[in-house]
Amino acid sequence: MTRIRPALKNxxxxxxxxxxxxxxxxxxxxxxxxxxxxxxxAGEAVTDDGTPLSAIxxxxxxxxxxxxxxxxxxxxxHPSLDEAREGWARENAAxxxxxxxxxxxxxxxxxxxxxxxLTPFSALCGFxxxxxxxxxxxxxxxxxxxxxxxxxGLEGFVREALSGTSLTVPDxxxxxxxxxxxxxxxxxxxxxxxxxxxVELAPGECLALDAGVLHAYLSGCAxxxxxxxxxxxxxxxxxxxxxxxxxxxxTSFEASPNPIRRAExxxxxxxxxxxxxxxxxxxxxxxTETTIVVTTAGASHVLQTGESLTVTAGTAYAATAGTPR
Numbered sequence: 001m002t003r004i005r006p007a008l009k010n011x012x013x014x015x016x017x018x019x020x021x022x023x024x025x026x027x028x029x030x031x032x033x034x035x036x037x038x039x040x041x042a043g044e045a046v047t048d049d050g051t052p053l054s055a056i057x058x059x060x061x062x063x064x065x066x067x068x069x070x071x072x073x074x075x076x077x078h079p080s081l082d083e084a085r086e087g088w089a090r091e092n093a094a095x096x097x098x099x100x101x102x103x104x105x106x107x108x109x110x111x112x113x114x115x116x117x118l119t120p121f122s123a124l125c126g127f128x129x130x131x132x133x134x135x136x137x138x139x140x141x142x143x144x145x146x147x148x149x150x151x152x153g154l155e156g157f158v159r160e161a162l163s164g165t166s167l168t169v170p171d172x173x174x175x176x177x178x179x180x181x182x183x184x185x186x187x188x189x190x191x192x193x194x195x196x197x198x199v200e201l202a203p204g205e206c207l208a209l210d211a212g213v214l215h216a217y218l219s220g221c222a223x224x225x226x227x228x229x230x231x232x233x234x235x236x237x238x239x240x241x242x243x244x245x246x247x248x249x250x251t252s253f254e255a256s257p258n259p260i261r262r263a264e265x266x267x268x269x270x271x272x273x274x275x276x277x278x279x280x281x282x283x284x285x286x287x288t289e290t291t292i293v294v295t296t297a298g299a300s301h302v303l304q305t306g307e308s309l310t311v312t313a314g315t316a317y318a319a320t321a322g323t324p325r
Contacts, residue, residue, distance in 0.1 A: 004053055004292075006035035006066070007043030012239075015068035018119075018221045022066060022296070031070065037292050038063030042106060042230050057290050062274035064292045065224040067115070072180060073217045075124070075189045075236035077251045078111035080211040084231050087246075101241050106230045112272035113209050113226035117201035118296055121220030122176065124196040125207050126256035130154050133195055142170050145191065154195060155253040161191035162235055162244045174198075176218070180237065189236020199260055204278075206261050208269040212252035223294065227272045 008019070014033025021027060023035065036043040039054040040063055046052055053060070079087060087105035096103045115121070127133075130149055137146035145167055149157045161167050169181055169190045176198050181190050196214065201207070201222075209215055216237060234240055235247040261269050268276040279285055285293065 002047055002056060004037060004045045004047055006037045006045050008032055009034040009036065009043060013069055013071040013073055015070040015221065018068040019066050033068060035066040036063060037065065037294060038228055040107070040228050040230055059228070060290065060292075061109075061228050062272065062292075063226055063228045064294055065226075066118075066221070066294070067217070067224050068221045069217050069219050072183060072219070072237050074232070074234040074238035074240065075192060075214065075216045076232050076234045077214050077247055078113070078209070078211055078229075079105070079231055079233065079250050081110040083211070083250050084108055084110050084229065087231070104231065104233055104241070104243055104246060107228075109227050109229035109231065110211055110272075111227050111229035111231050112211060112270070113224055114206055114268055114270055114272070114274075114276055115201075115209070115217070116206045116223045116225075116268060116276070116278075117203050117220060118223060119203060119221045121201040121205075121222050122218040123199055123201070123207060123220075124193055124214075124216040124218065125199060125209070125259040126197050126213055126215070127154055127195050127253065128197060129255040130157075130195070137194075140170070140172065144168075145170070145194070149195075153253075154255070155248070155251075157195065158192050158251075158253070159248055161188050162248070167191055180218075184237050187236050192236065197256070197259055199258065201260060204262070206263070206268055207259050208261055208271065210271050212250055213256075214247075214251050223296065225270075225272070225274050225276050227274070 010030055011033035012031060014031030016029060016031050017027040019032040019035050037045045039045070039057065039060045044052050044054060047056070084105060085108045088108040091103055091105050098106065130153060134146045134149045137149065148160060148167060152160060167188070169188070173181060177190060177193055180193055184190065193216070201220070233247045233250060234242050235244045236242070263278055266278050270276055285291070
């Protein structure tokens with residue numbers, strides 16, 4: 001049982017106070033967008049004495065993060081395992097260095113992810129039924145984009161929105177979309193957002209994202225658990241490298257139901273190389289394999305709020321309230 005310290009990421013969309021306060025640090029004016037608990041080379045956790053986590057556990061197939069979004073994240077999608085391996089090989093053959101801003105595939109792993117809200121959390125995730133969306137467009141007198149959606153379907157509409165010139169963002173947007181337009185006034189990805197589920201998660205609710213699911217996190221704080229990958233394909237709401245064609249190639253354009261999910265008997269849904277469990281205060285965790293535990297509330301003789309451990313098989317300890325594993 002070893003206490004670990006995360007690698008912090010100061011992306012410009014991050015909140016300045018949530019993660020520092022959770023970790024017992026003094027907030028500054030610098031945003032702290034993410035705290036990474038894992039062994040990915042782009043941001044490896046360490047023990048109290050500075051030992052890399054991988055020296056204890058080896059390369060972990062999963063990663064845990066705290067995320068704190070004060071501004072919208074990019075419109076993005078993650079690849080399947082085959083797509084990640086193909087992209088990784090392709091960019092290596094092209095001679096792109098690991099820190100090249102044009103690089104998309106930073107490893108050869110897929111990246112299914114689970115997000116569990118710690119505060120109210122808003123996001124875009126997956127596509128509405130296009131027939132219903134076209135009806136909504138017509139009800140708002142957005143005739144041109146309704147006609148285009150009915151003529152081209154979801155994939156064709158997204159392609160035209162991101163690369164064509166025939167569509168314009170309506171003026172009378174709902175508040176959440178107007179905020180996106182105001183933050184990114186010349187970004188056609190706002191049109192794509194209008195096709196998607198806009199959701200507001202309550203604390204404890206989750207999104208379980210498989211490969212190919214288009215999404216954008218908009219605001220709030222959460223725990224994320226994912227395969228140990230940093231592969232992200234972006235096409236909107238960002239100053240980072242965008243690859244419209246790759247995003248169109250790997251996105252699933254199937255409509256989906258409301259994506260908000262909840263834990264069942266304390267276990268969250270997952271399609272990745274991980275299992276996420278919430279443990280009530282006073283419970284005992286027995287690890288059957290290498291486990292990362294993060295506390296988000298409460299304290300015990302083992303952990304204070306915001307502290308984290310890696311636990312090897314055969315150990316057990318008392319957990320604190322609301323502990324995601």
